Amino acid sequence: MQGPDRPADHAGLRKANLALVLRALRSDGPQSRARLARMTGLNKATMSSLVAELEQRRLVRLGAVVGGAIGRPGQLVELRPRTVCGIGLEANVDYAAVAVLDLSGDLVLHRRVPTDVAGLGAVGAIDLLAGLAAEARRTVEAMGGWVAGVTAAVPGLVDVDGGVVRFAPNLRWRNAAVVDQLSASLDLPAGRIAVDNDANLSAVAEHVTGVAAGATDLLYLTGEVGVGGGVIADGRLLRGATGFTGEVGHMPLDPSGADCGCGRKGCWETQVGLGALLRSVAEEGDPIRDPSLDLEKRLATIVSRAREGDKRTLAALERIGAALGVGASILVNILNPAAVVLGGYFAVLADWLIAPAERELTARVVATGAEQPGACRLLPSDLGFTAAVRGGAYAAMEHVLTDPTLAPVPAPGNRWELVPAQSTVDSRR
CATH class of the missing domain: 3.30.420.40 (ATPase, nucleotide binding domain)
Structure with missing residues (x-):
């Protein structure tokens, strides 16, 4: 007979509560621990423990001290910038692109490479995407960050569960195993890599941060x-x-x-x-x-x-x-x-x-x-031609938003450094 005191039950509940706090900060911005406790319905002691773990995993940091109408001043808890990041990729007919966003949605890096993607064939185009993702990953890791995942946007019929583009007429792709090829190239587990339709991911970006x-x-x-x-x-x-x-x-x-x-x-x-x-x-x-x-x-x-x-x-x-x-x-x-x-x-x-x-x-x-x-x-849209690749980066971070314990605890002395956002369009073909 299973009871509520089983360790697995406690671990699952803690993951859910960590995710609840992280999503609250993402949707509503910096909050005091007391305010977070009221928003989530958790008690203050539990909230203090959850915030401490999120801080240890470098997902949040303590910010400014603010005074309330009653009681002692509280210190704001906020998402830590430029630490845990998602990488979005896009393959379109005449360009490939990559973007990196952090948990708060700030753009860390964007690069677009004009090229004849359709002419490269599926394998060649996915190799190009893998190269862009590897470059972005090096940028994130050089600033002390961690890549939560990678999601590629492709215009066509996408089997999301299988990680396969079934048919992309404008790219002339059929049954392209995007996730398997990216996983092998990037040395990342397939569970942290995904592919989706470009319009779907654009809709996600607009829903999260766009004009609507x-x-x-x-x-x-x-x-x-x-x-x-x-x-x-x-x-x-x-x-x-x-x-x-x-x-x-x-x-x-x-x-x-x-x-x-x-x-x-x-x-x-x-x-x-x-x-x-x-x-x-x-x-x-x-x-x-x-x-x-x-x-x-x-x-x-x-x-x-x-x-x-x-x-x-x-x-x-x-x-x-x-x-x-x-x-x-x-x-x-x-x-x-x-x-x-x-x-x-x-x-x-x-x-x-x-x-x-x-x-x-x-x-x-x-x-x-x-x-x-x-x-x-x-x-x-005010996201221009970056909507799909931004949506990919947002989707790539869902793993951590759902289970914050996936974010590793950094080794002692590993500092997270801030870098300015980068955005480039290559003139090379």
């Missing part, structure tokens, strides 16, 4: 070569029966339309994907259509032309904005989100895309308008 932070129901749309959707429903990432929720770019809006990379015709992606944008705004031979140039520079040229009133550019953005609104209206009618967050190039060109998109939403969404308080908002 805290929204319990939101839809994130990627505006890249592929168009994907990440859905947060009731505060949780929606995955579906086989984990493939969000392949919205392949909604058949025009069954007799243009060929899509997935092998079908008339997908939404053929109307509003990055390729459709570039073909619409520029003739063949225009530098905007040169895939060897950094995407953000090409988008900056489009912005410049739009601001100068270039007729072709403005007409193209009007058409794409309207097509964006038509597709989004279908999703809003089905999902009823509080916000649709536009990522990738949709965010960069939001000044010209949102107005025609909103006209279509107003015309086509059943529950809309002033008579519907809290009607869906169309919001440009």
Whole structure:
């Protein structure tokens, strides 16, 4: 017969309480131990013990002393910066990227490498990601930190439990064993490495820290070569029966339309994907259509032309904005989100895309308008092209947020040093 005094029960309860305190600090910021005890329902003695262990594991530190209305002044407990970190990776059609975030969500490092990822093949591209992750890990360890995990973002159908990208049409990947290859390259256990859909991870980042932070129901749309959707429903990432929720770019809006990379015709992606944008705004031979140039520079040229009133550019953005609104209206009618967050190039060109998109939403969404308080908002992301890789870093830290005892106790004399955040875009190919 099992009773409540078994050691395993106590160990499990302590892990749960450590996680409760850590999540409270992450969501609500620095708190005194007394305040944490009230927030969590734990007694003060237990809270003091939990904070001491979290401090020993370098997950938290003691901060400023603050006075209360009654009683003795209390010392704030806060997440320790630049110590336990998550690494996010991203493989997209024309770039690979890495980001490192600490427990509080501060950016420690970001690097994007423009390259023909699809041309590398799955094995070559995963090797590139492994190299970026290894470099990021060295940065974290050089400052005395510890890597909680690594999560890669890929645009396609991802078997999260198996660690395999089943199909990524724009990358031309099938059954790519991402987790196994990264684990072997990085010498990290597979349990600390994961792969997920890029739109899913972008939705996670937006939910945690973006323009719709805290929204319990939101839809994130990627505006890249592929168009994907990440859905947060009731505060949780929606995955579906086989984990493939969000392949919205392949909604058949025009069954007799243009060929899509997935092998079908008339997908939404053929109307509003990055390729459709570039073909619409520029003739063949225009530098905007040169895939060897950094995407953000090409988008900056489009912005410049739009601001100068270039007729072709403005007409193209009007058409794409309207097509964006038509597709989004279908999703809003089905999902009823509080916000649709536009990522990738949709965010960069939001000044010209949102107005025609909103006209279509107003015309086509059943529950809309002033008579519907809290009607869906169309919001440009402020995370730019870093949303997916940030979401990967957030996801990579879930291991420690769920079980803080995974964070090792540093050896004596191991000091955690702060370093400034780094962000780079390589010009090398």
